[in-house]
Amino acid sequence: MSVGQRVTSDHQLARLLQIGVVLEEVVEARSTQHHREMDNDVDAELGALLRHAAEESADHRDRLEDLIGELDAESVSYEEIEALVEAQYGNTKPEDFDGVLYDQLCNEETAYKFYDDLIEAIEGSDSTFSVDRDRVLDTLRGIRAEEEEGVEEVTAIMERR
Amino acid sequence: MNTADQYLKAIYLVQETEDGPASTGAVADALDVSPASANEMIGKLEERDLAEHEKYKGVSLTDEGIVRAREALSNYCIIERFLANVLEVEEFRAEARSLEAVIDDTVAERLDTIIDRSSECPDCFDAETDACKYLAEVESENPAD
Numbered sequence: 001m002s003v004g005q006r007v008t009s010d011h012q013l014a015r016l017l018q019i020g021v022v023l024e025e026v027v028e029a030r031s032t033q034h035h036r037e038m039d040n041d042v043d044a045e046l047g048a049l050l051r052h053a054a055e056e057s058a059d060h061r062d063r064l065e066d067l068i069g070e071l072d073a074e075s076v077s078y079e080e081i082e083a084l085v086e087a088q089y090g091n092t093k094p095e096d097f098d099g100v101l102y103d104q105l106c107n108e109e110t111a112y113k114f115y116d117d118l119i120e121a122i123e124g125s126d127s128t129f130s131v132d133r134d135r136v137l138d139t140l141r142g143i144r145a146e147e148e149e150g151v152e153e154v155t156a157i158m159e160r161r
Numbered sequence: 162m163n164t165a166d167q168y169l170k171a172i173y174l175v176q177e178t179e180d181g182p183a184s185t186g187a188v189a190d191a192l193d194v195s196p197a198s199a200n201e202m203i204g205k206l207e208e209r210d211l212a213e214h215e216k217y218k219g220v221s222l223t224d225e226g227i228v229r230a231r232e233a234l235s236n237y238c239i240i241e242r243f244l245a246n247v248l249e250v251e252e253f254r255a256e257a258r259s260l261e262a263v264i265d266d267t268v269a270e271r272l273d274t275i276i277d278r279s280s281e282c283p284d285c286f287d288a289e290t291d292a293c294k295y296l297a298e299v300e301s302e303n304p305a306d
Contacts, residue, residue: 005262005263006262007263012259012260015248015250015256015260016260016263018248019243019260019264019268019272022243022247022248022272022275023268023271023272026271026272026274026275030274076247076248080247081247081275084247084275084276085274085275087275087277088274088275088276088277092274106267106270106271107271109267110265110267110268110270110271113265113267113268114264114265114268117263117264117265117268118263121262121263
């Protein structure tokens, strides 16, 4: 067992980026599912939030997949994760609009925390990777900033309601 | 999972295996750290009322420590199951050990929304095989080529 946060190999980095992709796919699939479930009576603000969350996650996934490809690893297909989300959705779906907002907040906060920890773990390591380290960090910091904005956006909507 | 939670989980599993207090040496071995490091962290856990250390006997978790250790073990099970079932990683034990320090509780909770975990968790975790017994059963039925 290793104690302490450090990313020390291409393999470990690729695996963590794969986990990032899956988290983004979970956000995208759950946002799409919430929207579908509430199709008839979802309000415009919540609908726009869910659409934006799904689009932003797809964009983050693309950026992570570029890095994974350079590390000579494979990503996890969206269809596979979408099927897993749908299979478990009945047990985990929010009951109302407040629940949807809370789920979105959890999505954004979780993603922010994941990228924050990953950045720290890469910064804490002096290992070299076959992909440019600064490019990895720039990509992750860019995504982290957007997740932070996402947390603020959902929090603002929750406070207004 | 932070360092304290990794220690709580390790102490919990050693206690379960030995059916009594965990020796500092066994905890250090489980975490691949020096006995001095293990002693230092056990001292910190004692200060936080999560563990009690008795000279010549070893360390035992308090009720609060057990609750935290079981949460940490559940999160570890989520990571193992996610690696084995979603990413289809054969060496899921070794990879879970190398990743657990970087995977936060909230991240494990999100990953939990796409895996199928028994309601018994974490009681179905087998310290001997370092995996959930159901995961180990599937593995022995379908050994890797």
